[in-house]
Amino acid sequence: MAGATTFHIGIDHAHRFESKAATRETPVVKWLILGISLTFFVVFLLMPLIAVFVEAFRKGWETYLTALVEPDALSAIKLTILAAVISVPLNLVFGVCAAWAIAKFEFRGKQFLITLIDLPFSVSPVIAGLVFVLLFGAQGWFGSWLSDNDIRIIFAVPGIVLATLFVTFPFVARELIPLMQAQGREEEEAAVVLGARGFQTFWYVTLPNIKWGLMYGVILCNARAMGEFGAVSVVSGHIRGQTNTLPLHVEILYNEYQFAAAFAAASVLAVLALVTLVIKTWVENRAAQSHKDSNRDDAS
Amino acid sequence: MAATKTFRVLPGFNITLGFTLAYLSLIVLIPLSAVFLKTTSLSFAEYWHVVTAPRVVATYKLSFGLSLVAAAINSVFGLMLAWALVRYSFPGKRLVDALVDLPFALPTAVAGIALTALYAKNGWIGQYLDPLGIQVAFKPLGILVALVFIGLPFVVRTVQPILEDLDTELEEAATSLGAHRWQTFRHVILPILLPALLTGFALAFARAVGEYGSVIFIAGNIPMVSEITPLMIITKLEQYDYAGATAIATVMLMLSFTLLLIINGLQAWTSKRTGRDR
Amino acid sequence: MAAQAPARRTLRRLVTAVAFALTAGGALAQTSILNVSYDVSRELYKDINPVFSAQWKARTGEVVTVNQSHGGSSKQAMSITEGLEADVITMNQSPDIDILLERGNLVAADWRKRFPHDATPYTTTSVFLVRKGNPKGIKDWGDLTRAGLQVIVPNPKTSGNGRYTYLAAWGYALDKTGSDAGAKDFVTKLLANVPVLDGGGRGATTTFTQRDVGDVLVTFENEAILIAKEVGGAKFDIVYPSVSIDGSAPVAVVEKVTEKRGTTKVAEAYLNFLFSPEGQEIIASHNFRPRDPAVLKKFAAQFPAIRTFSVDDKLGGWKAANAKHFADGAIYDQIMVNR
Numbered sequence: 001m002a003g004a005t006t007f008h009i010g011i012d013h014a015h016r017f018e019s020k021a022a023t024r025e026t027p028v029v030k031w032l033i034l035g036i037s038l039t040f041f042v043v044f045l046l047m048p049l050i051a052v053f054v055e056a057f058r059k060g061w062e063t064y065l066t067a068l069v070e071p072d073a074l075s076a077i078k079l080t081i082l083a084a085v086i087s088v089p090l091n092l093v094f095g096v097c098a099a100w101a102i103a104k105f106e107f108r109g110k111q112f113l114i115t116l117i118d119l120p121f122s123v124s125p126v127i128a129g130l131v132f133v134l135l136f137g138a139q140g141w142f143g144s145w146l147s148d149n150d151i152r153i154i155f156a157v158p159g160i161v162l163a164t165l166f167v168t169f170p171f172v173a174r175e176l177i178p179l180m181q182a183q184g185r186e187e188e189e190a191a192v193v194l195g196a197r198g199f200q201t202f203w204y205v206t207l208p209n210i211k212w213g214l215m216y217g218v219i220l221c222n223a224r225a226m227g228e229f230g231a232v233s234v235v236s237g238h239i240r241g242q243t244n245t246l247p248l249h250v251e252i253l254y255n256e257y258q259f260a261a262a263f264a265a266a267s268v269l270a271v272l273a274l275v276t277l278v279i280k281t282w283v284e285n286r287a288a289q290s291h292k293d294s295n296r297d298d299a300s
Numbered sequence: 301m302a303a304t305k306t307f308r309v310l311p312g313f314n315i316t317l318g319f320t321l322a323y324l325s326l327i328v329l330i331p332l333s334a335v336f337l338k339t340t341s342l343s344f345a346e347y348w349h350v351v352t353a354p355r356v357v358a359t360y361k362l363s364f365g366l367s368l369v370a371a372a373i374n375s376v377f378g379l380m381l382a383w384a385l386v387r388y389s390f391p392g393k394r395l396v397d398a399l400v401d402l403p404f405a406l407p408t409a410v411a412g413i414a415l416t417a418l419y420a421k422n423g424w425i426g427q428y429l430d431p432l433g434i435q436v437a438f439k440p441l442g443i444l445v446a447l448v449f450i451g452l453p454f455v456v457r458t459v460q461p462i463l464e465d466l467d468t469e470l471e472e473a474a475t476s477l478g479a480h481r482w483q484t485f486r487h488v489i490l491p492i493l494l495p496a497l498l499t500g501f502a503l504a505f506a507r508a509v510g511e512y513g514s515v516i517f518i519a520g521n522i523p524m525v526s527e528i529t530p531l532m533i534i535t536k537l538e539q540y541d542y543a544g545a546t547a548i549a550t551v552m553l554m555l556s557f558t559l560l561l562i563i564n565g566l567q568a569w570t571s572k573r574t575g576r577d578r
Numbered sequence: 579m580a581a582q583a584p585a586r587r588t589l590r591r592l593v594t595a596v597a598f599a600l601t602a603g604g605a606l607a608q609t610s611i612l613n614v615s616y617d618v619s620r621e622l623y624k625d626i627n628p629v630f631s632a633q634w635k636a637r638t639g640e641v642v643t644v645n646q647s648h649g650g651s652s653k654q655a656m657s658i659t660e661g662l663e664a665d666v667i668t669m670n671q672s673p674d675i676d677i678l679l680e681r682g683n684l685v686a687a688d689w690r691k692r693f694p695h696d697a698t699p700y701t702t703t704s705v706f707l708v709r710k711g712n713p714k715g716i717k718d719w720g721d722l723t724r725a726g727l728q729v730i731v732p733n734p735k736t737s738g739n740g741r742y743t744y745l746a747a748w749g750y751a752l753d754k755t756g757s758d759a760g761a762k763d764f765v766t767k768l769l770a771n772v773p774v775l776d777g778g779g780r781g782a783t784t785t786f787t788q789r790d791v792g793d794v795l796v797t798f799e800n801e802a803i804l805i806a807k808e809v810g811g812a813k814f815d816i817v818y819p820s821v822s823i824d825g826s827a828p829v830a831v832v833e834k835v836t837e838k839r840g841t842t843k844v845a846e847a848y849l850n851f852l853f854s855p856e857g858q859e860i861i862a863s864h865n866f867r868p869r870d871p872a873v874l875k876k877f878a879a880q881f882p883a884i885r886t887f888s889v890d891d892k893l894g895g896w897k898a899a900n901a902k903h904f905a906d907g908a909i910y911d912q913i914m915v916n917r
Contacts, residue, residue: 040377269410
């Protein structure tokens with residue numbers, strides 16, 4: 001199967017399956033699956049989102065906008081984006097490296113390594129924050145050295161970035177590993193045998209195959225980086241206008257009984273997530289377009 | 301089996317594995333070792349006393365039990381949702397696809413508040429469940445709802461790329477050989493999806509075990525009934541008891557690690573059995 | 579490759595962003611002080627800070643910015659012991675300041691003596707919030723143990739507000755029954771009526787007011803007044819019990835930090851401002867009971883007289899009370915586990 005996984009880009013993948021009898025369900029089954037999965041979607045995802053927006057606009061557009069352009073909110077948005085912009089690329093590079101090593105090679109302790117990569121997910125966010133306090137806090141391992149040299153890690157931007165890195169650590173890697181395992185390594189081996197260098201092989205052979213997985217990984221990683229609350233809350237210091245991220249700002253507003261403003265700030269996070277999806281769609285369309293131009297007869 | 305353990309065609313093993321291990325150590329292992337070292341300030345008897353207190357044990361059961369149930373629910377419905385997103389066209393599909401990641405983007409506290417608002421007895425959904433005698437908010441069932449919410453993207457997003465990559469030829473071949481649709485799914489498609497599905501299950505489970513922010517609003521937090529393990533950690537920290545907090549954290553870590561290792565082993569086994577991991 | 583140009587541009591932007599973040603970090607070093615406080619004092623200090631800054635400028639010509647940090651009180655205190663550079667700490671229970679003395683001598687040993695009223699610029703107390711018209715006829719602590727009644731309190735394990743509530747009920751029962759056994763019995767019955775234990779005072783408020791759970795919310799007076807004013811005065815009534823607890827809010831200068839930063843003077847002035855008539859008025863307008871008799875008189879309508887006892891008088895001080903009631907395996911845990 002690996003040989004044929006090269007290009008399945010299109011505006012809608014569904015067409016590929018729905019056009020053939022062999023890959024189509026009977027209408028009853030189709031509508032059953034659609035019905036169940038969409039009900040599940042509505043109850044568990046759509047309703048909470050609608051609740052957020054309804055609350056956000058309860059006091060009208062004006063309150064909504066005021067809540068967002070307030071200096072504290074703006075600085076929180078900036079800090080949130082900064083943390084994501086630093087941590088997502090780092091975890092992306094790591095994810096690709098880890099997936100390459102794990103999926104393309106056999107070695108002992110592989111399952112152990114994969115499980116270690118999973119570990120940050122199961123660490124309670126509070127503990128994820130606490131570990132950095134134990135390391136860099138005034139009473140931590142490096143505490144006195146840091147304070148002697150007047151370097152601030154926790155209760156400052158570096159601590160927030162570290163905590164974000166930690167909680168979003170596995171996303172790209174765990175997205176790519178099963179995908180690259182499913183694809184095997186024949187294509188890459190063929191490329192190498194034909195004289196391609198390592199990076200060329202990765203760029204021209206592997207990357208086109210894994211780009212959807214990669215993109216999902218980045219999207220999830222980014223969404224989580226922006227939404228993380230627990231771990232960041234421990235290392236942030238909560239200084240208004242300086243070390244508050246957007247999720248922390250939401251909590252503050254909520255605790256001030258400014259429900260509408262709190263949900264307005266929360267809706268920004270939801271919108272940021274939607275923006276990444278719009279970018280994904282745009283990339284998809286562009287890729288489909290260029291593919292169609294270069295290779296008309298292969299377009300499905 | 302093109303490559304053997306002694307001869308590797310592909311380059312880059314040493315550098316990618318080396319980087320992986322270095323980065324893993326720096327970001328995850330060294331920080332986590334701080335947790336284990338902190339517990340050494342307790343004697344073993346003290347440690348044992350902290351982690352086996354009846355109230356704490358009750359939270360393990362609740363947290364791990366509900367997390368497994370939530371991951372199972374997500375595996376079933378997440379697979380269906382991924383299937384619908386890849387295989388069918390329907391109005392609003394882009395929107396559905398986009399919103400799948402929502403549970404990550406919403407700060408956990410917001411998710412908790414929104415879910416509580418929906419499922420409380422005066423909420424949009426709760427008001428219909430209350431007459432039926434079903435109480436969700438402030439009960440263990442509420443915790444389950446929150447855990448399902450936060451875990452869903454994992455299953456959908458791990459299964460989706462595999463489904464998108466799936467070749468129609470395989471199914472066509474199966475059909476031409478006389479297989480029913482269900483047989484094709486059961487014997488051809490599911491084995492291919494299984495490793496990814498197990499990964500999704502593992503991740504959804506792992507995430508659910510540690511979750512605090514969204515659960516705390518909807519849980520009720522009654523000792524022995526609806527307290528989750530992360531809350532135990534917080535209460536220790538409230539008393540400035542780092543050692544006690546890290547002690548419970550180590551138990552969570554070891555339990556999660558063991559369960560994840562089993563799931564990942566299962567995943568490797570299923571890949572090998574279906575001959576995919578070449 | 580065409581794809582490399584945007585990649586390089588992104589990289590450059592990334593570098594700029596990081597550089598910006600670093601310089602922004604460096605720019606914080608002008609005259610500013612950081613007030614680390616508990617969760618619900620945000621609105622109060624938001625009003626205090628500009629007035630103080632203006633006054634300080636008029637007096638000394640210096641511009642000072644007061645930064646605020648708020649969160650769960652124990653977590654905030656912990657952050658300071660771990661290096662959060664607070665110049666002043668303003669809390670709602672003294673153990674959260676004592677811990678700074680224990681772990682690293684961050685405050686003066688006699689911090690209570692540095693300011694009037696044991697360094698507590700204001701106080702509040704635990705009261706009841708009931709649904710409009712008080713349909714369940716709740717008048718005093720004794721009513722809360724009635725079978726079938728639902729009482730909302732924040733979790734005493736994670737919230738200072740919850741701890742005060744618990745101790746207020748304990749103190750009331752101690753008076754009534756005259757024994758610890760009687761008090762334990764009473765509090766056991768009360769806690770049996772609690773369906774939800776929210777993490778903090780504001781969570782409990784939301785559960786009671788927005789989710790319609792419970793017949794009575796026990797919370798701080800300032801919270802109750804604020805709810806009555808803001809969240810829906812038409813829907814709730816405040817009930818004052820016959821006796822309650824004195825919730826004094828302590829403040830201290832974190833001397834180890836201020837000495838290093840050279841901000842001791844302004845930090846002291848800031849805390850002294852809280853005790854000045856001007857500061858006391860702002861405090862009273864945020865529904866906390868001021869210390870200044872003249873100001874209290876002015877706001878008398880808002881603060882009905884109520885008999886209170888303090889943790890020090892009746893319960894042997896915070897240290898003893900925490901060990902006896904809230905430590906792991908102590909009375910509160912025993913009650914909840916066997917509930």
